[in-house]
Amino acid sequence: MRKPIPLQVLLVEDNAGDVRLTQEAFKNVDIPIQLHVAPDGGEAIAFLRNEGEHKNAPRPDLLLLDLNLPKMHGHDVLALIKKDESLKSIPTVILTTSQEEADVTQTYQLQANCYLSKPVQLEAFETLVKNISDFWLTTVKLPQRQSG
């Protein structure tokens, strides 16, 4: 049941510092992962639908979605994904600094798979990325990747 190619993770995050941190943290996990980055919601949707320059983009095994994004809010990206027949089975993890209860409730209503608060400190952030890798990319049964 081992997948021969690395697991594909799409990070939707506009903050360059957070992107960098996530990339670094994923380098430390012990399974092969290819991290793709979309800096806003529109890019994320184009990536997922293989539009424009993303026509060869792989289908992500997991999506990490920030909420406060330019142009299109994370809630809208999430709603689009979870209403799209061909995309809704992709597990979508909310990864945000927002601690607002309204955001937590709303994202679960929009069928987010889980909500994680992004810690500010580097060490805690690295631990969280390791937790995501250990749970979502190792323990959980993900839908098998479609060819293409």
Place this chain on the structure above:
Amino acid sequence: MPTHVLLVEDNPGDVQLTQEAFREANVYIQLHVVTDGVEAMRFLKREGTHTLAPRPDLILLDLNLPRMDGREVLFQIKTNANLQTIPVVILTTSQAETDIVKSYELHANCYLNKPVEWDAFASLVKSINDFWLTKVRLPQQRLREADLYSKNGLEQVSGASFSKPRMR
């Protein structure tokens, strides 16, 4: 306040394993058990003998259940405006790709395979505890409900506890 987990599982052996594994993983968890899908929906809607049931923080749902299938339970939870925010973890022996995809399409929060061996099972329950009940930010609806109960005074609670379960 303890964390409430609802286990929907018909196999008594698996129920016992889960209870023991949670006792090892986290003593602050209150594990509630229902053995079929119909009973699960009654628990969640506080019907019948479940008028005082707490709102679970997490649901562990088997797929193959008597009376109402796990897929139907999942569909009913995730299309119910009051219940859909409760994370549902599918915990099943099924490895069928159609079950995995269908569960995610029905908005299961995640899908886990139940291992047969005790050590692997205990370690899976520990992972569920460490991730879902420790790292994940869960909705706080239950706390707000608890607030409402205390504000409304004891009447409602004691009234319910002395009344006979409603016959259906």
